[in-house]
Amino acid sequence: MSSVEEAKRAAATTAVANHYPKNAQWVGIGSGTTIVYVVEAIKALGVDTSATRYVPTGYQSRQLIVNAGLTAVEFDAIPRGTVLDVAFDGADEVDDELNCIKGGGACLFQEKLVAMQAKEFICVADSRKLQSRLLTNWKYIPIEVAPIAAFRVLRKLTELGSINPTIRSNSNPKEGNLKTDQDFFLIDAPFPPMLIQADLDGGLNGTGTGGVWEVARLAREIKQIAGVLEVGIFYGQTGPQATAAGGVGGQRPVAAYFGMPDGSVSVRNAIQ
Numbered sequence: 001m002s003s004v005e006e007a008k009r010a011a012a013t014t015a016v017a018n019h020y021p022k023n024a025q026w027v028g029i030g031s032g033t034t035i036v037y038v039v040e041a042i043k044a045l046g047v048d049t050s051a052t053r054y055v056p057t058g059y060q061s062r063q064l065i066v067n068a069g070l071t072a073v074e075f076d077a078i079p080r081g082t083v084l085d086v087a088f089d090g091a092d093e094v095d096d097e098l099n100c101i102k103g104g105g106a107c108l109f110q111e112k113l114v115a116m117q118a119k120e121f122i123c124v125a126d127s128r129k130l131q132s133r134l135l136t137n138w139k140y141i142p143i144e145v146a147p148i149a150a151f152r153v154l155r156k157l158t159e160l161g162s163i164n165p166t167i168r169s170n171s172n173p174k175e176g177n178l179k180t181d182q183d184f185f186l187i188d189a190p191f192p193p194m195l196i197q198a199d200l201d202g203g204l205n206g207t208g209t210g211g212v213w214e215v216a217r218l219a220r221e222i223k224q225i226a227g228v229l230e231v232g233i234f235y236g237q238t239g240p241q242a243t244a245a246g247g248v249g250g251q252r253p254v255a256a257y258f259g260m261p262d263g264s265v266s267v268r269n270a271i272q
Ligand SMILES: O=C(CO)[C@H](O)[C@H](O)COP(=O)(O)O
Pocket: 030, 031, 032, 033, 034, 035, 089, 090, 091, 092, 101, 102, 103, 104, 105, 106, 107, 108, 111
């Protein structure tokens, strides 16, 4: 196993050890390659999972749950008012404030739904994903769009300052544009690196300063384009903040676990 895979596994094992609840009832399971180790770690706990329901974030996630012998319940089959105890997921990039870019693996709408339905959203990744600002190593924002509106959204994104946004293709170009689990398209929109709150506190006031966006403002500007289903920026409230505000959870993780090259796991907790 490569050191990156070892790092993902170490992060997953620690995250599950610290956040998998006793007598878990509802657990969200994200998508991607790192989440595989989360499911592995849950199985390795050796706890009774017969009463636990696992909520997938897409096709790959559901297969993972089922293949592990766990019980999958789709998001739209969760009884009304149910709050997930915890949701685990990967990320493409995570900043100092635990804002995330997600959607590199073509799931983001269901991932956001599941994260926001959980008391605690926990992010698990390897050290390549850990950056001070979003769009440092990972260069674009995935955006899920209605196919009929895709060209319009591309134009609006360019007006917002995205450089050459493109509709994501299948890895086999003969198969055309990639479709999400919702049968939508994904647009990958490159933007310059984004400001984080610390930058703003340091004196830069507002957004678009020198072509640099503040995370929440850019997410909102993209989300309001007609045709956009969801934006691959997870920001704003964390679980406890959202609960205090009368909601369920937040899209920003309460904690993020990063497997480091030296075998250690670095943990970042969100400032509430
Ligand atoms: O957002 C996602 C899927 O759309 C994934 O969580 C993200 O791409 C991270 O994937 P991986 O664990 O394979 O690095």
